[in-house]
Amino acid sequence: MRVLRYLLKKEFRQIFRDKIILAMMFAMPTIQLIIFPLAMNFDVKSVNIAVVDNDHSSYSQQLVAKIGASGYFKIVAAEPSFQSAIRYIETEKADVLLEIPPNFESHLIREGKQRIGVSVDAINGTKAAIGGNYLLMVIADFNKDIPVNMGRNMAAPAGMIDIAYSNWFNPLAEYRFYVVPAILVLLLTLIGGSMSALNIVREKEVGTIEQINVTPIQKWEFILGKLIPFWVVGMIVFTIGLLVAWGVYGIWPVGSFVTLYVFAAVYMVALLGFGLLISTYTSNQLQAMFVAFFFVMIFMLMSGLFTSVDSMPPWAKLIANLTPVTHFIRVIRMIVLKGSGFADVYMELLYLGLFAIVLNGWAIFNYRKTS
């Protein structure tokens, strides 16, 4: 215990003496939380649309006007032919192309049906898919109004289901509510996964680790001496992150703070174990950085930060569940947005605890004072 106290004293002195680390501790959560949620906005607005109206009837004009008025679209071109309009898609000036065929109005009135062409640029998949969907919704809405306007077939739409849609836990379906909790996780992951690894590997590089290995310091003392300071740093950064989320976005956890911090604490131990493990396998900071970066990248991409884990193929879902990040992101969203209680999420705590034990156990096993 005495030895551990000296180790901690030394680590804290070194960490808090490093002005860059200190600045990063405050700058990282603040800047990431301010920039990312704004930049990672998947709400699609202003889809650029090119229109080819081959009909020039009052109906076709009504449809185009309705699309323009929906608020989601910006009509960038009205072209005489498909060939000239597709140029807009090719040069990325338009995301969606709507082609209204000749005799659109007369077919609609006489036959009660009409096909129209919608072409989307699928390179920006999200924007295209969402833009295409919006367009279909606008057209469906337009469609619904036709019989009414025609003053006939009044009884025809019997049994039509009108869906009343409401978003729970995030009433306006704003993306930032989805992203901000995940950024908090990202912060802890970066600190846990790389700072501890780099710190130990630096001692290897400089040669001080040999001096440590020749002292009677025990393995567990050395490892705890490294874990505790970074755990404290992680908790400070997490707290700053929560404050920034509240100050900038007004996101205040709905659920209990105790539950949130218990999870953050266990998660931090798991990630520090991961960083420690990397440090036992690498011999310089470049290697450690590269390996940590590789895994953290996979962790983040698979974690459900950007995409929904539920819609991944089974094999990907399996990998996602084998990283601690996925579990923590799931939980933090539940606690912060839904207000889920401990009873709802205790299974996830078991998973995280398991990660913490396995990763740290492996690291301790692999750390050698004697080669």
Added chain:
Amino acid sequence: MEEKVIVCKDLTKRFGDFYAVNKISFEVDKGEIFGFLGANGAGKTTAMRILCGLSHPTSGEAMVAGFDVYKQAEEIKKNIGYMSQKFSLYENLTVLENIEFFGGVYGVPYAEIRRRSDNLVQQLGLTAEAKKLVGALPLGWKQKLAFSVAIFHQPRIVFLDEPTGGVDPVTRRQFWDMIYEAAASGITIFVTTHYMDEAEYCNRITIMVDGKVEALDSPANLKAQFKADNMDEVFYRLARGAKRSGD
């Protein structure tokens, strides 16, 4: 009979089919200054690392401070000090913080650390620099500080791996004064070096060539044995036949 603090017999360290240390045997007496000479790559550092418990031997026997290097490496560590080739105090800690840290992990009581470090800083003439970061000190001072830290907990043996590399002659001289002082207080000194004039300061020296001990005696006896005027000649005669080139 004098007390033996290091005893090794047929000590061997093999990396694949390369014998870094090949069946070396010697004994070191308490309070002795034992020099360990050899060209680069002769196996000096490997042998020293084994004796410090940093590296497991492949075969052979070795006892350090009465403890077995195989089974009691941690006991050995409590009784030795070590100063490596690379400077290995923390550059981003101050002089006093480094002393406190290493004193603390060797179990020196806090009050004792304070008392001894005040004396030490005074002796080294570092009073003005006591609260400065070690990284800012000149190399010679760093080396003297590193040696003082290595013997701060009053170990039975201190291992010095090329302690005066890159240090100016005046500081080297002072460094050796410190070594004599430590030896006089009963600490056994085990030192590797490249400098033949330093070899003359040792009570006994061992010359390693290609992982083997080729000579072991006092400097005077070695010179007589090889009919040489100085240690340089003795060393050349032995090292000329080396097959391994320096690194």
